[in-house]
Amino acid sequence: MLPPSAELRRFGLGLLLAMPVAMALWWFLLAPYLMLAMEPLVEWTLRLLWPQWGLGLEAKETLWQVNTTLPILEQPLRSAVFGLPWKRFSVAFALFWGLALATPGARPVLRRVRQLLLGSLAGIAPLVILMAVLYFHFELAVLINHRPYLTVQPPPYHVLALPYADWQFHLIGVGRQLALLILPTLGPVAVWAALNQPFLRAVVLSGPSAQIATSLPARASNSLPTTASTASDRADGT
Amino acid sequence: MIRLRSLLRLAVMLPAVLVPALMLAGCDAPAQDLRKAMTQIGQGQSRAGFLQLQNLAAAGYPPAQFRLGMLYLQGQVSPERLAKAERWLALAAGNGDVGARYFQALLWLSPIQRGGQGAAQSAAQGDAPGNAQAGLAQLEQLAAEGFVPAHLRLARMHEAGPEPLRNQARALGWYRKAAERGNRAAIQRLVEAYRQGELGLATDPEQARQWQRRLTVDPFGRRGAGSSP
Numbered sequence: 001m002l003p004p005s006a007e008l009r010r011f012g013l014g015l016l017l018a019m020p021v022a023m024a025l026w027w028f029l030l031a032p033y034l035m036l037a038m039e040p041l042v043e044w045t046l047r048l049l050w051p052q053w054g055l056g057l058e059a060k061e062t063l064w065q066v067n068t069t070l071p072i073l074e075q076p077l078r079s080a081v082f083g084l085p086w087k088r089f090s091v092a093f094a095l096f097w098g099l100a101l102a103t104p105g106a107r108p109v110l111r112r113v114r115q116l117l118l119g120s121l122a123g124i125a126p127l128v129i130l131m132a133v134l135y136f137h138f139e140l141a142v143l144i145n146h147r148p149y150l151t152v153q154p155p156p157y158h159v160l161a162l163p164y165a166d167w168q169f170h171l172i173g174v175g176r177q178l179a180l181l182i183l184p185t186l187g188p189v190a191v192w193a194a195l196n197q198p199f200l201r202a203v204v205l206s207g208p209s210a211q212i213a214t215s216l217p218a219r220a221s222n223s224l225p226t227t228a229s230t231a232s233d234r235a236d237g238t
Numbered sequence: 239m240i241r242l243r244s245l246l247r248l249a250v251m252l253p254a255v256l257v258p259a260l261m262l263a264g265c266d267a268p269a270q271d272l273r274k275a276m277t278q279i280g281q282g283q284s285r286a287g288f289l290q291l292q293n294l295a296a297a298g299y300p301p302a303q304f305r306l307g308m309l310y311l312q313g314q315v316s317p318e319r320l321a322k323a324e325r326w327l328a329l330a331a332g333n334g335d336v337g338a339r340y341f342q343a344l345l346w347l348s349p350i351q352r353g354g355q356g357a358a359q360s361a362a363q364g365d366a367p368g369n370a371q372a373g374l375a376q377l378e379q380l381a382a383e384g385f386v387p388a389h390l391r392l393a394r395m396h397e398a399g400p401e402p403l404r405n406q407a408r409a410l411g412w413y414r415k416a417a418e419r420g421n422r423a424a425i426q427r428l429v430e431a432y433r434q435g436e437l438g439l440a441t442d443p444e445q446a447r448q449w450q451r452r453l454t455v456d457p458f459g460r461r462g463a464g465s466s467p
Contacts, residue, residue, distance in 0.1 A: 055269075056270070071305070073337075076305070145419070147419060160340060162385055
C-alpha cells in the first residue's frame with residue numbers, strides 16, 4: 001500500500017485520465033442507449049406519480065417528450081407537452097464511471113466491472129429517475145400556476161388545472177435546483193463514496209492525520225499510531 | 239467495509255418491489271386511452287378517436303366527458319349539439335373536472351353576453367334565466383380556488399361586461415388577484431390603469447412603474463427577462 005498522499009496523487013492522475021474517457025464514451029457512444037434503457041422506467045414512474053394526466057414518454061433527439069392529457073384553455077382539445085433534458089440527468093453515469101475507474105487499488109477487472117454495473121444500476125439509475133421526476137414536477141408546476149419562477153417563464157397558454165399552493169410551488173422550485181444542479185454532480189460522488197468506503201477511509205479521510213503523524217517527532221507520533229496503521233490496514237484489506 | 243453483498247441484495251430487492259408498483263402504474267388505462275383517443279383525433283382519425291372518447295365518457299371518466307362536451311361545443315352549434323355539450327360538461331363538472339367547470343360556467347353566462355342588459359340585470363339580481371347566476375357563482379368559486387383564468391374572466395366581465403354587471407372596484411380586485419399570481423395580462427392592465435387613471439384609480443405613475451417592474455425584472459434582478467429553456 002502506498003502512503004495516502006501517493007494514493008491521492010494516483011487518484012488525481014486517474015481522474016485526469018478516466019474522466020475524459022468516461023465522458024467521451026457517454027457522449028459519443030452510450031448516451032442514446034442509456035436514454036432508451038431509462039425511458040420505460042422514467043415513464044412508469046411519472047405515470048405512477050401523476051396517473052391523472054395520462055403521461056407518455058417519447059424520445060425526441062436530445063429530449064424526452066412527455067405527452068399529457070392536461071387540457072389547454074385556449075384549445076381544450078389539445079394537451080400540454082413537456083420536454084425533459086435527459087442528457088443533463090444521464091451525465092451522472094459518466095461522472096460515476098470516471099470516479100470508479102480512477103479509484104486506485106489492486107482490484108481485479110471483474111470486481112471493478114461489478115462495481116461499475118452495481119453503481120450504475122442500483123445507484124445512478126434511481127438518481128436519474130429522481131432527477132427526471134423533480135424536473136418534470138417543476139415544469140408542471142410552472143405551467144399549472146402559470147407564473148415565472150427561477151429562470152423559467154411559462155408558455156403563453158394556460159392549462160385547465162387548479163394551481164399549487166405557494167409553499168408547494170416554492171418547494172417544487174427547490175426540487176428543480178436539486179435535480180439540475182446538485183444531484184447530477186453530487187449524486188455520482190455519493191454513490192462512488194458508498195462503494196469505495198475503504199479507499200475513502202484509508203486515503204482521503206485519514207490522509208491528513210497520517211501525514212501529520214509522519215511529520216511529528218517520534219514521541220508525539222507514538223500517540224497517533226492507530227490512525228495511520230488503521231488506515232493502511234484497511235487499505236491493505238481492499 | 240464495502241458491503242457488496244448487501245448492495246447486491248438491494249439490487250435484487252428493488253426490482254422485486256418496483257416492478258409490481260410500476261406495472262400498477264401502467265394500469266391507469268382510462269388516462270392512457272384518453273391520450274390515444276385525443277392523438278387519433280388530432281391526427282385526423284376522428285371516427286376512431288371519437289368512438290374511444292365516447293366509450294370512456296360513457297364509462298364515467300370525467301376528462302373524457304369534458305373533451306366530448308367540448309367536441310360538441312365546437313364547430314357549428316346546433317341546439318341538439320349544444321344540449322349534448324351541456325350534458326357531458328355537466329357530468330364532468332359534477333365529477334370536479336376543472337375545465338368542465340370553467341366552460342360550463344361560460345356556457346351558463348353566454349345568455350348574458352348575448353342577451354345584453356335584461357339577462358345581465360337578472361343575473362346580477364340572482365334570478366337569472368339560463369343559469370347565468372350559477373355561472374357567475376361557479377366562476378367565482380373557481381377564482382376562489384386560485385384558478386387565474388377565472389380571475390381574468392371575472393375582471394373583464396366586471397370591467398366591460400353588460401351594464402348591470404359592471405363594477406370597477408370588483409374588476410380591480412380580480413385584476414389585482416391575478417396580477418399578484420404573476421399573470422402578465424392582469425399586470426399589464428394594472429399598469430395601464432395606473433397610468434391612465436382607469437378602473438376607479440387615480441393616476442399614479444409610481445404604482446405603474448412598480449407593476450411594470452414585475453413584467454421586466456426576473457427573480458435574479460436582470461432586466462428584460464425573456465423566455466428561457
